[in-house]
Amino acid sequence: MTASGDANPPGRRPPRRGGWSEIAPYAALSLSSFLGFLVLLGLLLWKAEKLAALGLTGNFYYLLLVMMGLTAAGFLFGALRSYANYSGQHFGGRLELGGGVVVFLLVIILGFYLLPASLNFPLTVYVHGVVGPQDLILKSSGYVLLDLGGDRRREPIGEKGQAFFPEIPSNFRGQPVNVSLDAPGYELANPAQKPVLGGPSLYLEVRRKPGHIAGRVQDEDDTPLAGVSIRVAGLFTATTDPFGHFDVTIPGDQLRAELPLQALAKNYAQWNGDAVPNANEMTITLKHGH
Secondary structure, three states: OOOEOOOOOOOOOOOOOOOHHHHHHHHHHHHHHHHHHHHHHHHHHHOHHHHHHOOOOOHHHHHHHHHHHHHHHHHHHHHOOOEOEEEEEEOOEEEEEEOHHHHHHHHHHHHHHHOOOOOOEEEEEEEEEOOEOOOOOOOOOOEEEEEEOOEEEEEEOOOOOEEEEEEEOHHHOOOEOEEEEEOOOEEEOOOOOOOEOOOOEEEEEEEEOOEEEEEEEEEOOOOEOOOOEEEEOOOEEEEOOOOOEEEEEEOHHHOOOOEEEEEEOOOEOOEEEEEOOOOOOEEEEEOEOO
């Protein structure tokens, strides 16, 4: 293959058709396009994460090579009137390629040859409490789950509240994904959150799950009592239904091993005792007042 901007083998150089004044706009367009594609290619090869964050990989990379090859051929052979030729024995016959075809194929071949083997990236998810990243409420306990387009990844939470995912497909960079938590007694602070994978780390806020204290209130004859006022820790209240049942929800940050409970009803003595959140339903028997 030979290439030159001025001299070419006799009989090979195409005749000139018009001067630079006629082709200048097309030359400028092809050159600027070629340089633009060259910059994008450089970013893709040396700053692959930047292009991957914009989703400009995969099919885009193939399209980029095609457009870059076409603009290179257009500028070299349309504007500079260069000449190139390749010939050789292939497939039992003689193959000859000339002009822009050679440059076009060179760009395509070299582009795929230089492409990094993998653009996948690692991700570390840091799990923390509502106070902030320093609030390590989960250490070496539970799992973080990522749903990557049907491929569910599950990694354990380490002693520093981190879950490490070694290889996330590049097409998920810059994309929102479904994240969930598998840790007894804890849940995501924002269950509807779909965080964007924009870098090597992700911070996930979690909180303790709400607790429940449930039970049934009856009189000394085992008759259910409706309308009984239930108060837990002096803050959370409920009223028994027609069947004497109640269910009080306790926010996660207010949960304790035991919480004081009061039951009050007209014509009955007040009941006081301790209740265990998330335990079996309790039965409270009220005695008639005097």
